[in-house]
Amino acid sequence: MTIFTAPKSLHWGGLDVPMLGLEKDWHGTPVNPPAAYSLTADDRHLWFVAHHRKPAKLHPLARPGAFQAELWRHDVAELFIADPLSGRYFEFNLASNGAWWSCEFTAPRVREEEIDIAMPEVATFSDIGPQGEWLAAMAIPLGLLKARLDFGPRSRVNVTMILESPEQRFLSAADLGGEAPDFHQPQRFPEVVFAPLAQCSAIRPAVPKQGFATG
Numbered sequence: 001m002t003i004f005t006a007p008k009s010l011h012w013g014g015l016d017v018p019m020l021g022l023e024k025d026w027h028g029t030p031v032n033p034p035a036a037y038s039l040t041a042d043d044r045h046l047w048f049v050a051h052h053r054k055p056a057k058l059h060p061l062a063r064p065g066a067f068q069a070e071l072w073r074h075d076v077a078e079l080f081i082a083d084p085l086s087g088r089y090f091e092f093n094l095a096s097n098g099a100w101w102s103c104e105f106t107a108p109r110v111r112e113e114e115i116d117i118a119m120p121e122v123a124t125f126s127d128i129g130p131q132g133e134w135l136a137a138m139a140i141p142l143g144l145l146k147a148r149l150d151f152g153p154r155s156r157v158n159v160t161m162i163l164e165s166p167e168q169r170f171l172s173a174a175d176l177g178g179e180a181p182d183f184h185q186p187q188r189f190p191e192v193v194f195a196p197l198a199q200c201s202a203i204r205p206a207v208p209k210q211g212f213a214t215g
Contacts, residue, residue, distance in 0.1 A: 022034055048140065077094045
């Protein structure tokens with residue numbers, strides 16, 4: 001799983017990162033138009049960016065930038081980060097309007113805490129276009145990831161999305177195997193590969209009319 005590294009601090013108003021496409025759902029059926037995501041680390045944060053050119057069905061209680069549980073019951077982008085030595089992992093949910101959720105697990109689907117506890121200092125951003133196309137980003141403090149998961153070259157990471165609720169189509173950047181969608185398989189998450197960004201020139205955070213290029 002590629003995480004790009006930026007030579008300087010990033011910010012929402014000047015975010016210029018490569019977007020990678022999610023072109024098929026869990027069962028191999030093409031997603032049209034494709035969804036897209038990016039992971040980029042600067043000196044302070046890991047940036048998780050998600051994009052789709054179709055409107056998202058939001059959790060009815062999701063408010064812009066607010067912490068909200070059970071976002072996965074509706075359209076959402078998800079980031080999983082695992083420590084292969086301890087078996088612990090974090091799940092981050094990001095809705096199209098910037099609503100978010102996080103949870104720490106000690107083993108697959110075994111929560112560290114029964115109650116929801118927001119990871120501190122997480123920031124989210126979003127932009128929704130006139131046709132419902134959306135771009136959302138989450139900035140996660142690197143210090144906390146290193147402290148809780150020893151985040152680094154040995155980490156395992158996966159990006160997933162749930163789209164087209166209420167029917168729900170499940171997308172995963174990594175092939176996790178199995179007939180039924182199951183995102184909670186940290187042992188199958190791919191290892192991190194850090195790749196330097198060539199440059200970080202400023203672009204508008206607005207969703208482009210033609211959408212992001214994906215690769």
